[in-house]
Amino acid sequence: GQNIDQPTEMTATEGAIVQINCTYQTSGFNGLFWYQQHAGEAPTFLSYNVLDGLEEKGRFSSFLSRSKGYSYLLLKELQMKDSASYLCAARLNTGGFKTIFGAGTRLFVKA
């Protein structure tokens, strides 16, 4: 079966760094997405990793290890507006490259 695990909730302080982990067990893995979703809004794209390693994009970085079935999203210099759910999603190369999502990690940033 296809399975994506990530912590349900995390709390961090404004200005700090937080790492949100994601592990996946899928067949036909193609790549790993991270999306941000504020309450009541649609998900918005943050990053996509296909190859192993770290990709940095401003305050956000994403890491992938295909051999370990593991990814993380690193958020630096946290701001209050970063309080949101962060969705880990695996793109599969079965059929037509559909994407399956984890349940999301709700991040609370406190002052």
Add this chain to the structure above:
Amino acid sequence: DTGVSQDPRHKITKRGQNVTFRCDPISEHNRLYWYRQTLGQGPEFLTYFQNEAQLEKSRLLSDRFSAERPKGSFSTLEIQRTEQGDSAMYLCASSPGVAYEQFFGPGTRLTVL
């Protein structure tokens, strides 16, 4: 605003009624996806289209659900004989191809009484 629109934004219906939702993707995007999301969960894949062809449909989707994309542009999702368990946010997303991220619409929130 990602450029993907959905209509209606909210729908309240009684159990047993049929409902239809519409999604207008970004015009040059040939791939269109439907997801269902309940509180505290990530989006659950329902189906997707490449142009007008429906390429895959979730096995979780009962026969009460049907989707179309007749001209490869907008898409409709119909739920027949709605049940209370169908209450959820229905999200549509589009992408310009396989190797690209999906752009999500604002969703249609369905409440079945």
